[in-house]
Amino acid sequence: MANRTVIPFGPQHPVLPEPIHLDLVIEDEHVVEAIPSFGFIHRGLEKLAEKRDFTEFTFVAERICGICSYIHGMGYCQAIESVMGLEIPERAKWLRTMWAELSRMHSHMMWLGLLGDAFGFENLFMAFWRVREGLLDIIEETSGGRVIFGAAKVGGIRRDVPDDLLARIPAQLAKIEAEMRPITDVFRDDFSVRQRLCGVGVLSQKDAYDLGAVGPVLRGSGVAVDTRLEGYAAYDRVQVEPIVESDGDCWARAMVRIREVYQSFEILKQVLPNVPAGPVDMKVTGAPNGEFFARLEQPRGEVIYYVKGSGKKQLDRFRVRTPTFANIPPLLKMLQGCQLADVPVIVLTIDPCISCAER
């Protein structure tokens, strides 16, 4: 005979740096239901595409989200290039792959820190963000921006990376990897961390599939789907295996991300020595006429870009289905019946990027 209380969670909440509002109906400390409300961050970028020149829209596409910024820009450009039938230079493809992996790593490390923070482990937050700064240095040195890379361009990339810099990166990455090891071990082994993650927010394989989960949420529940296997950019020439955990709980999702960071180190080891010489961009004339779906793997999961043009400089239609958007139904499922203390942890395990979800 517990009292039902409604706890407003967000839009301003210390655990969530982003605005999403959840009305948590709780009995004692158990969540009976979570009712989301959205729109705090809706910008209407898909409408904006109709006003902007399609090449200039790249800058907007990069700002769909500041965390997976580069992959948004890259995915948009890929969709446009496919409509226009452009085959971009090899060097650009390899450098795109490099940045995509760097951005995945920085996103995952950021997330691991935030997850630590969500269960009150401040030191873990600090540790991951400390290590992540080294990665941001690499990103800034190669692309010129810390979080918004500004390197995507229709027909290639906007900025070439000098070869001596490319040669220097592996050493820097090795240092970061060495710093990563002890703190990811904490995630794997620490008693209090396991108390807070194991068996929490379990999403069965069937539920994950039926509710349309994507990315680490889906893979954490034992479904091996990774859009990188589609072989866009240079992914057809590097070895990528989908990383799968079978438990479906918060710990499994964290493990998927940790292992993906290490996988990215491996991919970069394959990419960096193999970047071919040559031009990085090509001349783009005309305007897109036709439509295309581009599918990419973001840190948060599969993202879909749809573009439709009719030979004008402005696109007729632009649509992006972001991974967070797809992961919200599984989230609501996971929240049912959890403890109040688990809410931030579970919300974070889908790696919510609300600005992606609402565009």
Next chain:
Amino acid sequence: MNLTHAILAALLYIVAAPVLAGLLAGVDRIISARMQARIGPPLLQPFYDLFKLFQKERIAVNKTGHFFLLGYLLFTIIAGVEFFIGGDLLIVIFALALGSVFFVLGAFAAGSPYSHIGAERELIQLMASEPMLILSAMGFYVATGSFQVHDIWSRPDLLIVILPGMFAGLVYVLTIKLRKSPFDLATSHHAHQEIVKGITTEFSGPYLAVIELAHWYETILLLGFLYLFFAPWPWLAVLALAAVYFLEILADNTNARLYWQWVLRSSWIFTAVAGAGNLVVLYYLSRGGTP
């Protein structure tokens, strides 16, 4: 202890405890920052914070809540004064509990659900910590034959030797009382807490400062409790207290926040094993080995 001494001790506690606790909090924050590979704030930062809070605008969510807060401060100080003038240990423990109850009532007086949940968790923490405190009073009684703090600290023998379980139990409970991770359920020194600031959410400006001040008095009182175990050897006591506090900071920086169920269960088990176990052994020994 005569009256003049008592008044002096009380005044000394009222004046010196916040200074000492503030410095301790400053050291705590610096060491925490270093453990996180940061430089951290200046040593006097807790004082800057406190005085700033007193200068902020007064926003009253609920006047009753503020009255209860004054009760919290008052009873915490009374508990401390009773302790440092060498008074009755039981009065100390119950005045301290009363102060905490006032704090909880203050949080309940505000309408916010965060504040309510924080208050409920504070009650749970009280439930987790009180048995050990009461048990320790019994431990002191069995060991010294008196509940008077004055009698306990003027004993020539080192109490830690016969009450190690009590000491361990109190250290465990201290983590709860100091609001350190893994037991920072009701509120936290850090921002990131699923219930925002928990029990302190609805208090701002000077009222928040009162809470902080009361917390400081409480910290010194609890450290005083631990001091009793080493009373004849002050240097050893200071060293031991420093070590205990360092361990608390280390625990804070190496643990996730746990569930309230876990906190309650573990502290009771710990109380039962370390505290009660110690007591049983003590009884056994005091009867010359016959039960």
Next chain:
Amino acid sequence: MTKHPLKMTKVALENLFQKPATVPYPAVRKPVYAATRGRIAIEEAKCILCLICDKKCPTGAIKVDRPGKTWAIDRLLCIQCGYCVEVCPKKCLGMENLYSPPVSAKAMDVVNVPFTPPPPKPKPPPASATPAATPAPEAGKE
């Protein structure tokens, strides 16, 4: 799987006895890289007031006034994308590595440009804008 229950304790204690990772910012500044995008700067002597940057800027931060002979940028609108630098036909715009400082009031950064545009062009403003903008894509993709 190996168990390291005290791994974090080790990390915390190591951190305690090491130099903090902090760069004490106002006193010491982390070096900027050659690629770092900070703020847009103009070599006004080279500018021909062609309006391309004005037209191409994704946020409309750059305002070029041909009759008044000024080039102006709103620092609070500039997203440092560097597109103007790419499209400038005279390469008079550049990306500095240092960012622009915070301000408490909004203001345009106005630069006087010595170049005098040929007189016939600015007379019909819509007509002058179009021919100036058309060569832009070629200029940007050389």
Next chain:
Amino acid sequence: MKLFQKSPWIIHYDGASCNGCDIEVLACLTPRYDVERFGIINTGNPKHADILLITGYINEQSQPVVRTIYEQMPEPKVVVAIGICATSGGIFRECYNTKGGVDSTIPVDVYVPGCAARPESIIDGVVQALAILERKKKEMAARP
């Protein structure tokens, strides 16, 4: 003693930004930049905060939220708009549901440019805000 300069507590709200500035605000708290050196704590609770760091522009839905947070903060308080979106609407200025920068809803004291604003820039902005906070404190004391 200039206490407000020594102990500014911040609260961070994401109006409608792309997250770029938000993660840079959080990066300020982390070891590399460590703003706790200036006594800055991220409180996450408007009732405890002195400085409102706000990123992203304002839309219909976030407007009442921003206003509420601002009103819940006790005096003296300052608002720092971080990033281009917060200062002017930035690249999303022409979107259909934009209200404009943060100053369309609440008074802004310091504008921090940058897309995304760099942590150094944010630190500069907050340090500028401290002087304003101190001034507001004096004004508050002078008021009857």
